Amino acid sequence: MKPTQRLPSVADVAQINESIKYAVSLSSQINLNALNSTLVANKAGAAGIGFAVVARELRGFSQRFAVEMGAMTQEVFQLVNGISRLSNTQRLFRLLQKAQQQCRENQDRLENPVMRRGEYLERERLRMERGARKIFSALEIASKRCDMGLMIARSARVEAAHGGSYQSALTQVAGDMEYTIGEISTTVRAIAKRLSK
Amino acid sequence: MKKANIIFEQGSHQWIAIARDPEKPNYLIDTNEYLIVDDESALLTDPGGSEIFPVVFSAICEVFDPANIKHLFASHQDPDIISSLSLWLDFNPALKCHLSWLWSSFVPHFGGTDQTFISIPDEGMPIRVGGLTLQSVPAHYLHSSGNFHLYDPTAKLLFTGDIGAAMLPPGEDDLFVRNFDKHIAHAAGFHRRWLGSNEAKLDWCERASKLEIDMLCPQHGAIYQGQDVERFINWLAELPVGLGVMRRA
Ligand SMILES: [Fe+2]
Ligand SMILES: [Fe+2]
Numbered sequence: 001m002k003p004t005q006r007l008p009s010v011a012d013v014a015q016i017n018e019s020i021k022y023a024v025s026l027s028s029q030i031n032l033n034a035l036n037s038t039l040v041a042n043k044a045g046a047a048g049i050g051f052a053v054v055a056r057e058l059r060g061f062s063q064r065f066a067v068e069m070g071a072m073t074q075e076v077f078q079l080v081n082g083i084s085r086l087s088n089t090q091r092l093f094r095l096l097q098k099a100q101q102q103c104r105e106n107q108d109r110l111e112n113p114v115m116r117r118g119e120y121l122e123r124e125r126l127r128m129e130r131g132a133r134k135i136f137s138a139l140e141i142a143s144k145r146c147d148m149g150l151m152i153a154r155s156a157r158v159e160a161a162h163g164g165s166y167q168s169a170l171t172q173v174a175g176d177m178e179y180t181i182g183e184i185s186t187t188v189r190a191i192a193k194r195l196s197k
Numbered sequence: 198m199k200k201a202n203i204i205f206e207q208g209s210h211q212w213i214a215i216a217r218d219p220e221k222p223n224y225l226i227d228t229n230e231y232l233i234v235d236d237e238s239a240l241l242t243d244p245g246g247s248e249i250f251p252v253v254f255s256a257i258c259e260v261f262d263p264a265n266i267k268h269l270f271a272s273h274q275d276p277d278i279i280s281s282l283s284l285w286l287d288f289n290p291a292l293k294c295h296l297s298w299l300w301s302s303f304v305p306h307f308g309g310t311d312q313t314f315i316s317i318p319d320e321g322m323p324i325r326v327g328g329l330t331l332q333s334v335p336a337h338y339l340h341s342s343g344n345f346h347l348y349d350p351t352a353k354l355l356f357t358g359d360i361g362a363a364m365l366p367p368g369e370d371d372l373f374v375r376n377f378d379k380h381i382a383h384a385a386g387f388h389r390r391w392l393g394s395n396e397a398k399l400d401w402c403e404r405a406s407k408l409e410i411d412m413l414c415p416q417h418g419a420i421y422q423g424q425d426v427e428r429f430i431n432w433l434a435e436l437p438v439g440l441g442v443m444r445r446a
Pocket of ligand 2: 275416417
């Protein structure tokens with residue numbers, strides 16, 4: 001996100017917040033799937049060992065992802081607060097400016113107030129932009145984490161093939177997880193796109 | 198555009214009416230603001246909504262240095278009364294806002310800190326502006342449950358907030374009431390619907406009739422003067438208001 005780009009609207013940020021919640025719920029689904037499939041893999045005995053190792057990796061992925069998204073939710077909360085405050089300040093600034101323009105007498109009386117509001121506005125705007133950029137880079141990291149998650153899910157599919165009599169059950173669940181991580185990844189990219197549009 | 202009109206002047210003591218604005222967009226209720234001046238101090242009554250701040254401020258600037266406004270008086274908590282507060286405080290953070298104690302933790306949503314507000318107790322209290330002593334006069338439940346008018350005993354002018362308000366049709370933008378009977382028809386609906394209590398209304402009528410009043414200055418519509426003041430008080434005393442009237446309608 002370039003520093004000159006416009007800030008997202010409150011509606012954008014609210015939508016981003018919903019998408020984050022969706023991505024987190026998908027990742028907890030992964031956690032659950034990985035846990036269940038570990039139990040299945042354990043039943044498969046020696047044939048399931050490889051799968052169990054990969055499933056543990058997937059649980060790690062989902063937990064780290066959830067923690068990072070939690071931190072991002074905090075940032076998003078601050079951003080939505082800041083942006084709504086900003087739009088109010090912008091309105092007040094506009095009204096002060098209008099008052100100054102309309103004054104034919106004593107016009108200098110509003111010089112300082114307009115300047116102070118203007119400076120405050122600029123400072124806040126920069127702060128919000130920094131916040132938005134911070135979220136944006138967190139999203140980039142999350143996106144990379146998803147790529148890794150996808151690779152692990154693919155390994156799970158490979159390991160499932162060695163699952164003996166549990167092969168088809170494990171293949172099924174590995175495919176599900178791969179699909180879900182793909183969905184998480186799409187959601188994360190959509191958030192980043194919305195934030196930087 | 199709003200225009201400043203001097204409606205009372207005696208030496209350095211003035212009342213300046215910032216009269217309603219014929220050019221204002223229709224979705225905003227039209228208001229009068231009054232600047233009570235003594236020498237180099239002034240109080241502004243019901244400074245108005247934030248959207249009309251530019252016209253109020255620039256109209257005042259034409260006739261008075263706004264830096265000398267030291268006090269704001271808010272008859273009650275409505276947005277058309279005091280939502281411009283944060284803009285006034287941007288202009289002068291030291292401004293004091295006099296307001297019923299009842300609203301002192303509500304109006305800060307429009308701006309201001311605990312340094313800004315001077316709470317008026319239910320029985321009212323004197324407000325000093327320069328060498329003047331103004332009196333805040335209780336007008337509770339008319340229409341707001343914490344509501345004050347402002348009396349200037351020297352000028353014999355009473356600021357009455359929403360009481361006396363009239364919604365005048367376009368074109369009728371005279372500053373003063375010229376034909377009471379014609380005028381009051383535009384005030385009736387407003388008073389009937391907005392005032393909740395006959396008891397409170399009669400209480401106020403009694404209090405007002407004991408004051409010497411040359412002009413009764415409402416926040417909306419035209420100013421009543423001379424005989425029309427008494428006419429208005431008598432008219433209001435007779436007017437049925439409150440829930441009973443609304444149910445019958
Ligand atoms: Fe009101
Ligand atoms: Fe009003």
